[in-house]
Amino acid sequence: MSPYFFEREEHAAIRASVRGFAQTHIAPYGAEWEENEEFPIELYRTAAHAGVTGIGYPEAVGGQGGDLGHVLVASDEMTIAGRSVGTLVGLGSHGIALPPIVRFGTPEQQARFVRPCLVDGKISALAVTEPGGGSDVASLATRAERDGEFYVVTGAKTFITSGVRADFVTCAVRTGGASHGGISLIVIERGTPGFTVSKKLKKTGWWASDTAELHFDGCRVPVANRIGPENGAFPMIMMNFAGERLMLAGQCVAIAELAYRESIAYARERQAFGKPLTGFQVTRHKLADMASRIAAARALTGETLVRVVRGEPPATLAGLASMAKNVATDMCSFVCDQAVQIHGGYGYMRETLVERLFRDARLYPIGGGTREIMNEVIAKTEGY
Numbered sequence: 001m002s003p004y005f006f007e008r009e010e011h012a013a014i015r016a017s018v019r020g021f022a023q024t025h026i027a028p029y030g031a032e033w034e035e036n037e038e039f040p041i042e043l044y045r046t047a048a049h050a051g052v053t054g055i056g057y058p059e060a061v062g063g064q065g066g067d068l069g070h071v072l073v074a075s076d077e078m079t080i081a082g083r084s085v086g087t088l089v090g091l092g093s094h095g096i097a098l099p100p101i102v103r104f105g106t107p108e109q110q111a112r113f114v115r116p117c118l119v120d121g122k123i124s125a126l127a128v129t130e131p132g133g134g135s136d137v138a139s140l141a142t143r144a145e146r147d148g149e150f151y152v153v154t155g156a157k158t159f160i161t162s163g164v165r166a167d168f169v170t171c172a173v174r175t176g177g178a179s180h181g182g183i184s185l186i187v188i189e190r191g192t193p194g195f196t197v198s199k200k201l202k203k204t205g206w207w208a209s210d211t212a213e214l215h216f217d218g219c220r221v222p223v224a225n226r227i228g229p230e231n232g233a234f235p236m237i238m239m240n241f242a243g244e245r246l247m248l249a250g251q252c253v254a255i256a257e258l259a260y261r262e263s264i265a266y267a268r269e270r271q272a273f274g275k276p277l278t279g280f281q282v283t284r285h286k287l288a289d290m291a292s293r294i295a296a297a298r299a300l301t302g303e304t305l306v307r308v309v310r311g312e313p314p315a316t317l318a319g320l321a322s323m324a325k326n327v328a329t330d331m332c333s334f335v336c337d338q339a340v341q342i343h344g345g346y347g348y349m350r351e352t353l354v355e356r357l358f359r360d361a362r363l364y365p366i367g368g369g370t371r372e373i374m375n376e377v378i379a380k381t382e383g384y
Contacts, residue, residue, distance in 0.1 A: 002295065004073065004302040011073045014055060014066070018074045021050050022082035030084025033208040034356060039087045041165060045121030047091055052078075054118040061102055062115035067309050068243060071095065072250045072301075079254035080261075083353060085360040086208025088251070093162035093209075096244045097124035097170045100185055100236045104228040113168060113187055125166035127157040127188075127214055128237060135373040137172065137237060138180040142216060144173035151175070151186060151226070153219040156198070159367075163212025164200050166190065170227070171216075172237060180234040185227040194219040205359035239314060241369060242321045246308065248368045249301045249324040252332035252361070253294060259339035259357045260290045266343055277342065286342060290335045297328040319381025322374035329364040329371065336361040 003011070025046060026039075033039040047053045056071035057063025078088045094117045101114050116122040133139050142155025153173055163169065168189045176182025188195055199213040228236060264287060267277035277283045304324045308317055339354040340347035347354050365371040 002298065004069070004298065004305070006069055006302055006306050007073065010066075011070065014070050015073050015077050018052060018055075018077040019081045021047070021052055022078050025050075026078070026082035026084055026087055030082055030087055030208070031353075031356075034084055034086050035207070037086075037207045038210060039084075039090060039208050041123075043087070043091060044123055048117070048119055048121035053091075053094065053121065057098070057102065057114070057118055061110045062118035068246065069305055069309060071247065072305055075247060075250055076254045076257075079251060080258050083258065084208055085251070085255060085357070086206040089206055090162055090209030093126070093166070094118075094124045095247060096126040096161075096240060097166075099240055099243060100170060100227050100233075101187070103239070104185075104236055109187070109225075109227065116167075122167045123162055123165050125160050125162040125169045125212075126240075127160050127163065127169040127171040129157060129159045131156055131158045131213070135370050137183070138234070140172055140174060140183065142171070142173050144175050144184065144186060144221070146175070146223070147220070149223050150220045151223060153186070153188065153194075153216040153221055155216050157214040157216075158212075159201070160212045160214055161209055163214055164197050164210035166212075169214065172233060176231040182231050183233045183237070184230050185233040185236060186221055187225040187227065188216070188219060188221050189225075192219050192221060204362055205356070206363060207356075235314075238318065242314065242318050243308070244368045245321040245325040245374070246301065246304055248364055249297070249304070249321070249328035252325075252328035252364050253298045253301055255357055255361055256290070256294050256297070256332045256335035259336045259354050260287070260294060262354050262357075263287060263290065263339045263342045266346075270344075283342060286338050290338055293331040293334060297324075297331040300324045300327050315381060319378050322369070322377040322381075325364075325368065326371055326374045326378075329361075332361045332364060 051064050054063035055074045056066045059065050098114050101109055117124050130140050144151035144153045168187050171186055171188050173184055174182050175184040194217040196215045197212050198215040201211045203211055267283050270277045301324045304320045336358040340358050343354055346352050
């Protein structure tokens, strides 16, 4: 696989370390975990102790240091060497749950919530999406009414990655008036009376990751669990989305790369009419188109990453991250479809990796903001 253009020696070291972890702890079992729709909960602790979970987080909060570039290359290797997208996204749910606490939380909150995840393997999830809201964050209805030093939370969340097993959720709630100006982030811990997992959801792909529908019925959550100012969470959520969308773009590049590699290996081995599939121009051109689109999506994802790390204006980055996500998700869907086509009948069998990657890829134009919402973000950024 071609590295991202920004990579240096420290990125190569992270690749080697994470590749070894994924080959040892995920690849031999990933297919079984996908079929079982769950990976062992001990893997969170194993990854934390190996330093994988803490990549990209400050040492002051228990991380290994680094930035989003280091997270991106680690995700690359977890996908390609681990060969289980469901395991990757479940194990990495802290990547969207913890950043708001790291950026805007108090030292006490970071010690209570961030460090246990990065060091001890506690499980965290982000709870924003609601059954009636989808990508429209400003319309969320889960309510948190102030009662002295507590909030009383009532409502529901859905499509929450790691929500079934999370030790806590970073939850978006309405503490003020309508629209985006009345939203806060609070941490709701497992075991809080009234906090229940109402359903474990069945999905088209990402089988090894648990996905939950959550219910809050009069949960009393300490005000001390609020992240940042009351009614001030919408910009935090948007900032978090930009990072999430970039990481989703990176996952798409890695998934497509894996499907492409599987396709090359199969096309070289599979005989038809007395020669390998690579002996046919139509196959070579399919592979060439796959390689070209992967390279283009990798370049845009890398450019976006560099500009994020430079600290360019959030409004500009929101549009660029949306572009990267759309380009990468379109590319991934195309590449995985072509991979199935190259594999023929075997590509439609669940025993074949590309069949699973084809299903996994379908989530990306939806999750983290739909393709249509991304276009609206781009249009706003571009001023039309």
